[in-house]
Amino acid sequence: MIFDSILNIEKYAKLHPLFPQALKYINNSNLRNLASGKHTILGDDVFVIIQRGIGQPKAESKLECHRKYIDIQLVLDGTDEMGWKPLSDCHAPIDEFNTTNDVQFYNDLPLNWLTTPANKFCIFFPEDAHSGMVSEHHLHKAVFKIAVNPTDK
Numbered sequence: 673m674i675f676d677s678i679l680n681i682e683k684y685a686k687l688h689p690l691f692p693q694a695l696k697y698i699n700n701s702n703l704r705n706l707a708s709g710k711h712t713i714l715g716d717d718v719f720v721i722i723q724r725g726i727g728q729p730k731a732e733s734k735l736e737c738h739r740k741y742i743d744i745q746l747v748l749d750g751t752d753e754m755g756w757k758p759l760s761d762c763h764a765p766i767d768e769f770n771t772t773n774d775v776q777f778y779n780d781l782p783l784n785w786l787t788t789p790a791n792k793f794c795i796f797f798p799e800d801a802h803s804g805m806v807s808e809h810h811l812h813k814a815v816f817k818i819a820v821n822p823t824d825k
Contacts, residue, residue, distance in 0.1 A: 673756050673794060673795065673796055673797070673800045673802070674793075674794065674795040675786050675788070675792070675793075675794050676792070676793060677791060677792055677793075678698075678746065678791045678792065678793060679791075681695060681698065681793065682695060684795065687795075688742065688818060689822060690714065690717055690718050690818045690819060690822055691744075691818065693713055693714050693717075693718045693818075694713065694718055694720075694744055694816045694818055697713050697718075697720065697816075698746070698814075698816075703720075703722070703746070703748055703814045704748050704749070704812070706720075706722045706814075707722065708722050708723065708724050709721065709722060713816075715823070716819065716823065717818070717819040717822045717823055718816070718817070718818055718819070719816070719817050720814050720815065720816045720817070721814070721815045721817065722812075722813075722814055722815075723805060723811065723812070723813050723814075723815060724810070724811070724812045725805070725810070725811060726807070726808075726809065726810055726811070727750070727752065727753075727805050727806050727807025727808065727809065727810075727811050728805055728806055728807075729806070729808070730753060730755070730785070730806055733755055733782075733803040733804075733805075733806045734766065734777045734778065734779070734803060735755060735757055735762060735777065735778040735780055735781075735782060735801040735802060735803050736775050736776065736777050736778070736801065736802065736803065737759050737762070737775070737776050737778070737798065737800070737801045737802070738774045738775060738796075738798060739769065739771075739774060739798050739820070740774040740819060740820060740821075741774055741817040741818060741819060741820065742795065742796065742797050742798070742817075742818045742819075742820060743794075743795065743796040743802070743815055743816065743817060743818075744793055744794075744795050744815070744816040744818065745788075745793060745794045745795075745796065745802075745804055745813060745814075745815050745816075746791075746792075746793040746813060746814045746815075746816070747788050747789060747790050747791070747792055747793070747811070747812075747813045748790060748791075748812040748813055748814060749790050749810070749811070749812035749813075750789075750790065750807055750809055750810050750811040750812060750813075751787060751788065751789045751790070751807060751809070751811075752788045752804055752805065752806060752807055752811055752813060753785050753786070753787055753788070753806040753807060754785070754786045754788050754794050754802060754803065754804045754806065755781075755782030755784070755785055755786075755802060755803035755804075755806065756782055756783060756784050756785075756786060756794075756796070756800060756801070756802050757780060757781070757782050757783040757784070757800075757801045757802075758783070758799065758800065758801070759798070759799050759800060759801045760799065761780070761783065761801075762778045762780040762801045763780065764778055764779040764780045765777070765778055765779075766778060766779055778801055780801065782801075782802075782803060785806075798820060
């Protein structure tokens with residue numbers, strides 16, 4: 673898991689071969705004006721989901737994990753209280769892993785809450801259980817999904 677400012681995001685370009693595609697999109701797009709929903713960047717390998725809405729309380733938030741995608745969760749407006757816990761420490765799955773949606777939810781509680789205001793981001797890898805959209809107020813964020821194993825084109 674990584675937590676940092678958008679001002680430092682270029683530091684992470686070399687962590688994964690597809691990160692430069694997401695970073696280029698961040699730098700060349702007006703994310704705040706994008707409609708809510710999914711926007712394709714590079715087929716199924718890199719896309720962004722724009723989320724807007726009132727956050728949920730911490731008590732209702734569920735940790736989740738992904739196997740196929742890395743998340744770069746960038747807060748555009750508001751403050752998201754993102755939960756985090758190492759996946760290896762999660763022992764209370766709610767259900768089986770859903771391969772279609774690349775997600776599994778847990779009843780485990782986060783080990784840490786990351787207060788993530790506008791222009792800050794978190795990167796969650798497959799070994800990170802995480803939760804988001806946690807706030808008493810309106811949130812606007814961009815969740816970039818980057819394939820762990822890119823398809824060959």
